[in-house]
Amino acid sequence: MSTAFDVVVIGAGPGGYIAAIRAAQLGFSTACIDEWKNEKGGPAPGGTCTNIGCIPSKALLQSSENFEAAGHHFADHGIGVGNLTIDVAKMMARKNAVVKQNNDGIVYLFKKNKIQFFHGRGSFLKKVGGGYEIAVAGAKPQTLMAKHVIVATGSNARPLSGATFDEKSVLSNDGALAIDHVPKTLGIVGSGVIGLEMGSVWRRLGAQVTILEALPDFLGAVDTQIAGEAQKAFTRQGLKVVLGVKISAVTPADGAVSVAYTDAAGTAQTLVCERLIVSIGRVPNTTGLNAEAVGLVLDERGFVSVDADCRTNLENVWAVGDVVRGPMLAHKAEEEGAAVAERIAGQKPHVDFNTVPWVIYTHPEIAWVGQTEQQLKAAGREFRAGTFPFMANGRARAMGDTTGMVKVLADAKSDEILGVHIIGPMASELIAEAAVAMEFRASAEDIGRICHAHPSLSEALKEAALAVDKRALNF
Numbered sequence: 001m002s003t004a005f006d007v008v009v010i011g012a013g014p015g016g017y018i019a020a021i022r023a024a025q026l027g028f029s030t031a032c033i034d035e036w037k038n039e040k041g042g043p044a045p046g047g048t049c050t051n052i053g054c055i056p057s058k059a060l061l062q063s064s065e066n067f068e069a070a071g072h073h074f075a076d077h078g079i080g081v082g083n084l085t086i087d088v089a090k091m092m093a094r095k096n097a098v099v100k101q102n103n104d105g106i107v108y109l110f111k112k113n114k115i116q117f118f119h120g121r122g123s124f125l126k127k128v129g130g131g132y133e134i135a136v137a138g139a140k141p142q143t144l145m146a147k148h149v150i151v152a153t154g155s156n157a158r159p160l161s162g163a164t165f166d167e168k169s170v171l172s173n174d175g176a177l178a179i180d181h182v183p184k185t186l187g188i189v190g191s192g193v194i195g196l197e198m199g200s201v202w203r204r205l206g207a208q209v210t211i212l213e214a215l216p217d218f219l220g221a222v223d224t225q226i227a228g229e230a231q232k233a234f235t236r237q238g239l240k241v242v243l244g245v246k247i248s249a250v251t252p253a254d255g256a257v258s259v260a261y262t263d264a265a266g267t268a269q270t271l272v273c274e275r276l277i278v279s280i281g282r283v284p285n286t287t288g289l290n291a292e293a294v295g296l297v298l299d300e301r302g303f304v305s306v307d308a309d310c311r312t313n314l315e316n317v318w319a320v321g322d323v324v325r326g327p328m329l330a331h332k333a334e335e336e337g338a339a340v341a342e343r344i345a346g347q348k349p350h351v352d353f354n355t356v357p358w359v360i361y362t363h364p365e366i367a368w369v370g371q372t373e374q375q376l377k378a379a380g381r382e383f384r385a386g387t388f389p390f391m392a393n394g395r396a397r398a399m400g401d402t403t404g405m406v407k408v409l410a411d412a413k414s415d416e417i418l419g420v421h422i423i424g425p426m427a428s429e430l431i432a433e434a435a436v437a438m439e440f441r442a443s444a445e446d447i448g449r450i451c452h453a454h455p456s457l458s459e460a461l462k463e464a465a466l467a468v469d470k471r472a473l474n475f
């Protein structure tokens with residue numbers, strides 16, 4: 001087996017494994033090192049996304065959404081289901097099987113693309129003539145030679161000061177995806193994407209969920225109008241969100257967790273819950289990389305410092321994904337990974353952060369791309385807004401899923417689309433059309449003039465685009 005490669009990728013999350021595949025497609029001899037272990041100690045490529053992130057969370061969101069639909073919405077269709085039960089062990093086993101399918105898929109892709117996979121921790125040893133020596137510490141320790149190194153070591157959950165993750169009562173996203181029964185009460189610290197998604201899963205299954213959020217505004221990064229709609233929808237569902245809290249102590253005791261905090265009015269409060277999920281963001285992971293051996297520069301927050309093209313301070317060392325600046329999203333990591341491989345091949349790819357879509361997979365789903373109304377106002381940009389409610393969309397009515405709207409923001413003069421914001425059914429899928437339109441710098445009129453299938457949810461985007469010019473047809 002060869003130990004000298006054109007490209008060695010450290011980390012097989014979405015940033016790393018996509019970088020490896022693209023490098024191999026471009027004709028480079030490529031290796032990928034990843035240390036993630038499955039429950040048997042074997043390799044589990046796919047990183048956070050596959051093992052304890054995007055994929056398992058969406059599996060549980062789907063199971064819990066099915067449960068809620070069967071319990072609350074099937075009756076509207078004349079479907080009776082009798083006594084509804086949830087087998088949490090089976091739901092978790094299905095989730096684990098979905099994760100394994102994805103791990104196996106990456107193993108297959110590595111073989112198909114002739115990428116050599118090394119299971120273990122990769123770390124820099126030293127710079128040598130034409131590249132770098134990389135140690136692999138695993139079942140079979142070895143040393144690789146790399147002309148180019150791509151660091152894609154991802155991120156870890158940020159702990160709350162004074163509340164260590166024990167994954168029994170104080171849970172990170174890892175433990176939150178493996179609770180073995182429906183807790184009666186669930187506390188969540190942080191009302192970001194992960195907090196809302198995990199809160200939705202367990203609320204649908206019957207837990208009483210309270211989310212404690214330090215910031216004064218709900219979903220501050222989301223367009224204010226959409227965030228307001230979301231807050232109303234989640235409150236109707238029984239998800240309790242307390243804003244402006246300051247947590248002073250977290251005390252696990254006797255199968256419960258007690259959270260002492262002051263509310264927005266400064267009054268001391270206590271939340272007692274069976275389980276507490278802490279989802280207050282993620283920190284870059286460079287543990288074990290031995291960055292200092294080669295002088296790889298990290299910034300003051302621990303991210304690997306890179307330029308706009310993901311170049312580090314070291315010649316032929318690149319870094320992508322959660323371990324560098326920018327949105328911590330799997331598809332952003334993938335785009336950077338593919339782009340770096342192409343740059344190594346002398347190509348000139350471009351990743352535009354402004355057209356990276358964002359999605360929150362709650363119900364209703366929330367998705368957006370581009371600028372929010374508050375960002376445009378703060379920048380003094382003149383714009384026109386068009387909105388269209390799903391209540392007026394035939395497909396949404398047929399589905400019985402009419403909460404929410406599409407909102408299109410376009411430049412007041414040129415009509416170029418500056419942002420699209422969706423709350424409603426299948427927002428995660430609908431946002432793709434908006435991302436394509438923005439990538440091609442389309443105008444709202446362009447979308448309004450494109451023939452959309454009827455009846456489809458996508459007609460709501462066309463109508464919102466027409467509404468920019470005050471000429472929506474169905475509302």
Ligand SMILES: Cc1cc2nc3c(=O)[nH]c(=O)nc-3n(C[C@H](O)[C@H](O)[C@H](O)COP(=O)(O)OP(=O)(O)OC[C@H]3O[C@@H](n4cnc5c(N)ncnc54)[C@H](O)[C@@H]3O)c2cc1C
Pocket residue numbers: 010011012013014015016033034035036045046047048049050052053054055057120121122123152153154155173194285287288289320321322323328329330331332333
């Ligand atoms: C609960 C949850 C839900 C999420 N849902 C979504 C979603 O729906 N959509 C979305 O876009 N994003 C989502 N994310 C974020 C997404 O998971 C990350 O943005 C993405 O995984 C980042 O990819 P990455 O390749 O940079 O790093 P990671 O996926 O973290 O992969 C890094 C890999 O490197 C390995 N590694 C680290 N150091 C070393 C070393 N020294 N040697 C060898 N291997 C090493 C790790 O074991 C890991 O396998 C979610 C995250 C969480 C926690």
